[in-house]
């Protein structure tokens with residue numbers, strides 16, 4: 141009972157702290173500051189989710205320097221770097237051992253120019269560089285791990301110019317099973333990275349083991365919350381036995397998109413600026429799902445503030461998949477400074493005989509400028525007319541207590557479809573074949589996040605970020621949309637009253 145009470149209080153504090161998104165807050169008119177622990181990034185890094193590319197899902201151990209360099213160049217040419225995907229992350233299987241002084245040695249067959257020189261070239265292309273290791277004696281691919289060598293490894297990476305570490309959990313010598321064991325083990329690397337004095341984003345990959353939702357935000361910038369993803373929309377697999385994140389003792393692998401997504405609702409309050417629940421790397425482009433299933437995968441990762449790491453072969457990207465990865469109206473939600481996750485308001489399993497086996501669910505998310513996101517997810521097997529009422533959109537406000545009537549319920553909300561302006565096949569093909577390079581300032585399909593930021597773009601109502609108006613939600617109203625099987629409608633809701641007030645202030 142006592143433990144329960146403490147847990148509940150901690151959850152409340154964490155929830156409040158993350159709502160402020162800042163470490164110091166002015167109290168009254170005095171220059172008196174209060175530090176809210178955990179209210180922001182522990183090391184000041186990664187205030188919005190990291191974006192980039194990681195080789196694992198498409199290439200596993202078949203990596204080498206030309207793959208890294210050609211992928212980086214392709215990402216520049218296809219506008220992906222300028223869409224915000226600015227980390228190139230090398231995964232497992234790069235080190236061959238340690239030298240006599242105990243430092244890691246990179247495979248000089250795969251990386252003949254040497255890691256430092258490759259990283260310098262990646263930097264010159266306008267990217268940051270991510271490195272991989274494991275908090276164990278071996279990595280998952282049985283290459284040398286960093287347990288016991290944290291200081292040496294962090295120093296070497298810093299010297300090479302590494303900007304990011306993905307830190308796995310294999311071969312941990314049994315130093316797991318309680319939050320304290322995992323916290324202590326992962327903290328050693330956190331401290332070692334910090335002590336290098338170089339800014340290095342720390343991406344924990346312990347698959348949600350030992351409930352990192354309670355402790356990892358104090359030592360890391362993101363944390364995987366599930367066993368490994370595989371390229372399936374909803375196929376259950378015995379090797380991914382958990383359906384909930386909290387208390388999952390055996391995260392496993394071969395987790396489907398729907399399995400991982402449905403683990404998120406319980407832990408949404410544990411997403412905050414500087415610490416993101418990592419739903420794992422994207423599978424878009426790898427061939428195991430339909431176009432609309434990839435749209436669901438990308439959209440739901442984005443609105444939950446998961447890191448967005450392209451996990452496919454960029455060199456063979458199809459126009460349709462480029463269009464998904466580039467949708468700026470969806471990325472703008474992910475990169476919103478509110479740095480929060482979506483809430484699942486309801487979820488119903490559907491009747492196999494009447495509506496096709498599966499489920500439907502409603503997700504909402506608030507954004508820093510007061511806009512709302514609504515996602516109508518149809519994971520059933522037939523097209524559905526899905527409904528959302530204003531009471532459902534503002535469910536939390538409505539149930540927050542009786543001290544005030546939620547003003548949102550008496551406002552009129554314009555509804556913008558965020559997939560309506562998806563880049564067409566011809567435009568995407570022209571980008572891929574090099575005919576179209578520059579992103580025009582007035583594009584409705586592309587946004588240059590190198591020239592500006594998503595936050596500034598939304599503020600100026602950039603045409604690529606707001607979608608296309610498809611309806612309104614009135615006080616006590618309902619919005620209905622036809623959603624095809626295995627697809628999602630994602631909408632941005634803007635209050636007319638708030639927009640008018642803003643105009644008056646100008």
Ligand SMILES: *[C@@H]1O[C@H](CO)[C@@H](O)[C@H](O)[C@H]1NC(C)=O
Pocket residue numbers: 199202203204205206207
């Ligand atoms: C590098 O890796 C890629 C992807 O696995 C492969 O296609 C290519 O042949 C490799 N190149 C070299 C020089 O080994």
Ligand SMILES: *[C@@H]1O[C@H](CO)[C@@H](O)[C@H](O)[C@H]1NC(C)=O
Pocket residue numbers: 239240241242243244296
């Ligand atoms: C081991 O590697 C480190 C880092 O690359 C290097 O500074 C050191 O000289 C090497 N030691 C030996 C004995 O080769």
Ligand SMILES: *[C@@H]1O[C@H](CO)[C@@H](O)[C@H](O)[C@H]1NC(C)=O
Pocket residue numbers: 182183184333334336337338339340
């Ligand atoms: C190290 O951590 C401290 C907070 O403990 C932070 O202020 C500092 O910026 C960090 N430095 C680096 C290089 O990460």
Ligand SMILES: *[C@@H]1O[C@H](CO)[C@@H](O)[C@H](O)[C@H]1NC(C)=O
Pocket residue numbers: 496497521
């Ligand atoms: C889903 O519908 C497709 C036809 O669209 C059908 O082939 C398939 O068997 C159905 N799957 C399930 C699980 O009902």
Ligand SMILES: *[C@@H]1O[C@H](CO)[C@@H](O)[C@H](O)[C@H]1NC(C)=O
Pocket residue numbers: 524525526527620
């Ligand atoms: C949405 O509302 C319409 C009209 O009331 C109804 O026919 C339909 O079944 C509803 N959709 C769902 C998924 O409940």
Ligand SMILES: *[C@@H]1O[C@H](CO)[C@@H](O)[C@H](O)[C@H]1NC(C)=O
Pocket residue numbers: 565566567569570573575
């Ligand atoms: C590039 O793609 C565009 C759009 O599909 C097409 O019109 C054009 O002919 C292609 N150019 C080349 C060089 O392949």
Ligand SMILES: *[C@@H]1O[C@H](CO)[C@@H](O)[C@H](O)[C@H]1NC(C)=O
Pocket residue numbers: 219222577578579580588589590591
């Ligand atoms: C995006 O903007 C940057 C900085 O202004 C510019 O260098 C780059 O070429 C632009 N990218 C595209 C694809 O238009």
Ligand SMILES: *[C@@H]1O[C@H](CO)[C@@H](O)[C@H](O)[C@H]1NC(C)=O
Pocket residue numbers: 580582583584
């Ligand atoms: C963007 O501006 C260019 C040049 O001013 C114009 O030709 C084009 O039609 C505009 N595109 C859109 C989508 O407004």
